[in-house]
Amino acid sequence: MNLTRVSNFAFGLALLLYVVAMAAYFHHLAFRRSRVRIAAVALTYAGVLAHLASVITRGFAAGRVPWGNMYEYSSIVGLLVVAGYLVVERVSKVRSLGGFALGAAVLAMAGATMVYVTPGPLVPALNSYWIRIHVVAAMTGSSLFILGFVFTLLYLVRDRKERREAARAVAEPAPALAAVGGGGLPHDLAASPDEPEPRPDPEPRPGWLPAAAVLDRLAYRTIAFGFPIWTFAVIAGAIWAEQAWGRYWGWDPKEVWSFITWVVFAAYLHARATVGWRGRRAAVIAVVGFAALAFNLYAVNLVIPGLHSYAK
Amino acid sequence: MQTRAGETRYQSLMSVWRTLRSMRMALILLLVVGLASVAGSLVPQFANSPQRVAAMYRDRPLLARVYEAAGLFDVYGSWWFTLAYVLLLVSLASCLVPRTRGLIRSLRQRPQPARDLEGLRHFATATVPGRPEDALERARRLFRRRWYRVSRADGDDQGLAAEKGSAREVGSLLFHSAFFLLLVGVVYGKGFGFTGQVTVVEGGAFTEAHANYDVPPAEGRFYSENMHRGFQVRVLDFEVRYRRSGLPRDFVSRVEVREGARIVRTAEIRVNQPLEHDGVKMYQSGYGWAPLIEVRQDGRLLAGGPVVFVTDGSQDQRKAWRGVVKLPSVRPQVGLELRLLPDPQAFVLGAPMLEARSPFLGFTAYRGDLRLTAAQNVFTLDKRGLREWEEGGIGIGQRAQLPGGLEISFPELRQYTQFRVARDPGTGIVLAAALLVLAGLIPALFSSRRKLWVRAMPEGDGTLVQLGGVALQRKAAFEDEFQAVARELVEVARVGEPR
Numbered sequence: 006m007n008l009t010r011v012s013n014f015a016f017g018l019a020l021l022l023y024v025v026a027m028a029a030y031f032h033h034l035a036f037r038r039s040r041v042r043i044a045a046v047a048l049t050y051a052g053v054l055a056h057l058a059s060v061i062t063r064g065f066a067a068g069r070v071p072w073g074n075m076y077e078y079s080s081i082v083g084l085l086v087v088a089g090y091l092v093v094e095r096v097s098k099v100r101s102l103g104g105f106a107l108g109a110a111v112l113a114m115a116g117a118t119m120v121y122v123t124p125g126p127l128v129p130a131l132n133s134y135w136i137r138i139h140v141v142a143a144m145t146g147s148s149l150f151i152l153g154f155v156f157t158l159l160y161l162v163r164d165r166k167e168r169r170e171a172a173r174a175v176a177e178p179a180p181a182l183a184a185v186g187g188g189g190l191p192h193d194l195a196a197s198p199d200e201p202e203p204r205p206d207p208e209p210r211p212g213w214l215p216a217a218a219v220l221d222r223l224a225y226r227t228i229a230f231g232f233p234i235w236t237f238a239v240i241a242g243a244i245w246a247e248q249a250w251g252r253y254w255g256w257d258p259k260e261v262w263s264f265i266t267w268v269v270f271a272a273y274l275h276a277r278a279t280v281g282w283r284g285r286r287a288a289v290i291a292v293v294g295f296a297a298l299a300f301n302l303y304a305v306n307l308v309i310p311g312l313h314s315y316a317k
Numbered sequence: 318m319q320t321r322a323g324e325t326r327y328q329s330l331m332s333v334w335r336t337l338r339s340m341r342m343a344l345i346l347l348l349v350v351g352l353a354s355v356a357g358s359l360v361p362q363f364a365n366s367p368q369r370v371a372a373m374y375r376d377r378p379l380l381a382r383v384y385e386a387a388g389l390f391d392v393y394g395s396w397w398f399t400l401a402y403v404l405l406l407v408s409l410a411s412c413l414v415p416r417t418r419g420l421i422r423s424l425r426q427r428p429q430p431a432r433d434l435e436g437l438r439h440f441a442t443a444t445v446p447g448r449p450e451d452a453l454e455r456a457r458r459l460f461r462r463r464w465y466r467v468s469r470a471d472g473d474d475q476g477l478a479a480e481k482g483s484a485r486e487v488g489s490l491l492f493h494s495a496f497f498l499l500l501v502g503v504v505y506g507k508g509f510g511f512t513g514q515v516t517v518v519e520g521g522a523f524t525e526a527h528a529n530y531d532v533p534p535a536e537g538r539f540y541s542e543n544m545h546r547g548f549q550v551r552v553l554d555f556e557v558r559y560r561r562s563g564l565p566r567d568f569v570s571r572v573e574v575r576e577g578a579r580i581v582r583t584a585e586i587r588v589n590q591p592l593e594h595d596g597v598k599m600y601q602s603g604y605g606w607a608p609l610i611e612v613r614q615d616g617r618l619l620a621g622g623p624v625v626f627v628t629d630g631s632q633d634q635r636k637a638w639r640g641v642v643k644l645p646s647v648r649p650q651v652g653l654e655l656r657l658l659p660d661p662q663a664f665v666l667g668a669p670m671l672e673a674r675s676p677f678l679g680f681t682a683y684r685g686d687l688r689l690t691a692a693q694n695v696f697t698l699d700k701r702g703l704r705e706w707e708e709g710g711i712g713i714g715q716r717a718q719l720p721g722g723l724e725i726s727f728p729e730l731r732q733y734t735q736f737r738v739a740r741d742p743g744t745g746i747v748l749a750a751a752l753l754v755l756a757g758l759i760p761a762l763f764s765s766r767r768k769l770w771v772r773a774m775p776e777g778d779g780t781l782v783q784l785g786g787v788a789l790q791r792k793a794a795f796e797d798e799f800q801a802v803a804r805e806l807v808e809v810a811r812v813g814e815p816r
């Protein structure tokens with residue numbers, strides 16, 4: 006049996022299932038049919054299984070861990086974005102955002118197909134158990150940041166809408182407020198300790214995203230969860246670099262951009278605690294952090310010469 | 318008047334200090350450091366890619382000048398990058414000191430009493446059987462079981478106060494102060510360490526001393542030339558192992574370490590597996606061919622020994638390797654430009670030359686003035702004073718005659734191996750600091766501070782118990798915890814404590 010072909014077939018199947026699941030999720034967002042939601046979740050799980058099969062057979066085909074080049078890396082990041090979303094759905098009870106998360110995963114996988122290579126062995130420099138530790142942490146951290154970015158974008162969209170509604174509500178009194186979907190007012194999140202926090206509304210009305218405050222907290226949680234993992238990935242990279250190249254830090258482009266990503270998300274976490282920077286401004290910082298992450302994965306590997314370039 | 322000026326200066330200093338201390342400033346400095354690093358990744362850095370910097374001077378000299386003036390070829394060593402992160406550290410310190418003081422104070426203090434529990438965000442009340450003292454005792458045990466710090470709040474014998482989650486502040490302080498340790502480790506390691514590069518031919522040896530590196534090693538400010546360790550590393554052999562596909566699988570240097578005349582250890586140095594001896598690490602970093610070349614004039618040996626060859630195609634190994642032999646004692650002086658094909662057959666087929674199979678050495682001899690008084694490059698001839706003289710080629714074990722009694726022979730082909738040699742005594746500190754960053758980060762992000770108060774007052778036969786609570790973070794999750802505590806408080810009063 007040709008494992009490479011099995012892996013590629015499973016990859017295509019996963020992609021297809023994700024796309025259909027994404028459509029179902031969007032349908033549910035618009036019309037709130039609970040049957041469609043169940044179908045969406047089932048399709049997503051099926052996609053995850055196919056994807057997992059693709060990754061595992063790829064590992065066997067190459068005779069090593071299946072994350073040694075950009076194709077494999079992007080594929081697994083896609084898988085982890087979807088898996089991460091399923092966890093978020095369980096924990097937060099916010100169930101209407103699957104289409105967006107799947108969209109991000111599909112983009113990551115589409116990116117992967119553009120840098121496809123046939124499975125092969127690793128160059129000696131990558132031949133170390135640190136590839137398990139460092140790269141797994143980097144993939145996990147990246148996928149959480151990507152999810153956080155998706156939630157942040159949705160927050161920005163929803164927040165804008167809520168601000169408009171609130172402005173209108175001030176202009177023409179009372180009843181207009183009722184038009185706000187998830188029932189949230191524009192919120193300053195970490196405001197006074199006694200201000201009631203909105204609980205996520207599991208089923209906002211058809212066509213509406215959850216309240217901005219809910220999305221904002223979701224984004225924050227996801228990014229805060231990813232941050233120590235990313236920190237660990239960078240530390241593990243430094244330990245590996247010390248072992249492979251004789252210095253733990255040399256301002257190689259990949260190192261620089263991981264550092265930038267780290268600094269920007271650190272700034273995001275700080276902004277959340279700084280008066281005047283909460284909400285939209287913090288969200289913009291998270292978007293910049295995502296841009297740095299994407300730049301690190303694509304531009305640094307493909308365009309800028311450096312020690313990591315061989316990881317293509 | 319003088320005091321006035323002094324005062325305003327003091328005031329403006331204070332206002333600068335206040336600005337630095339603000340969270341907003343720390344945030345902006347973080348972003349500045351991030352932005353500055355972007356510049357360093359887009360403009361070629363001298364330390365990482367000197368060739369690209371050189372190319373820049375050649376192709377766009379004006380721009381290169383501007384970049385140089387702005388420190389853009391060495392961003393991470395430039396004054397403005399240093400300024401940005403020093404300011405960041407100052408700002409960090411200015412936050413840390415008062416925060417640490419505050420933390421210590423609040424850890425020493427008992428939780429504050431609260432009189433008006435009904436006004437709190439979370440509030441519950443119930444009437445339970447038994448005396449108030451018992452109710453309070455039960456509450457104390459319950460809180461303890463939930464890892465709260467409990468105390469009878471000062472001067473309040475009807476109530477208890479409890480709090481939890483100082484790990485958040487402790488973690489945050491740990492995380493932030495670890496950066497200072499990190500910096501100490503980096504500076505210490507750079508100051509007392511060095512890095513260098515050395516090339517050793519199979520069968521040859523390298524003694525760890527300043528003069529023996531390919532180019533003078535980069536030594537830290539506090540590392541002097543005579544602090545090198547002086548041990549000797551002899552390279553027994555070097556091997557590249559290939560996969561069937563022709564891709565390299567491993568690079569291995571087998572070495573012997575000697576202290577004086579004594580062999581203290583033998584080791585294999587490979588990629589990802591450096592040798593550490595006496596605080597110095599040696600990393601496998603390169604390799605190539607070093608043919609033994611002997612040149613005789615009328616039977617007298619003029620030059621003999623391995624010559625290090627380089628290639629422009631080290632990635633695919635399809636190109637000839639280049640080397641040079643200079644013969645300054647011949648009149649007129651002679652220079653040989655040499656080309657090595659480790660595997661001529663593969664070369665002809667356009668395949669990579671991975672192993673030596675009847676290697677072939679081509680040469681071009683030049684005659685004239687080698688200009689040895691000028692700066693030298695061991696891999697090229699300075700041809701300004703030379704004229705082309707003879708050409709030829711020999712296989713391994715063969716010899717070629719040149720006019721004037723010169724004879725070139727090629728008895729053996731060896732490989733050389735290159736090591737990056739480094740000493741960085743700060744690595745351990747940096748690693749510890751990095752782990753502390755991580756250790757602090759996790760509680761700082763994931764624990765939350767919350768407080769509970771309970772009051773108990775006699776009411777009829779039983780006791781009226783009031784429970785109040787506040788959470789500073791994760792308020793939604795606290796709601797559930799609060800409900801659970803309230804439920805348990807009532808249950809233990811009715812049913813007794815769980816055994």
Ligand code: HEM
Binds near residue numbers: 073131255260317
């Ligand atoms: C301080 C040192 C290092 C840092 C900060 C660092 C950072 C990163 C980051 C952020 C990624 C995520 C993926 C990406 O953006 O491309 C990554 C991936 C990776 N790193 Fe590193 N790294 C370091 C050292 C090393 C070393 C020494 C090696 C191996 C010799 C290595 C091998 C890899 C590989 C194989 C990947 C995944 C493949 C890919 O990027 O396509 N890294 N690194």
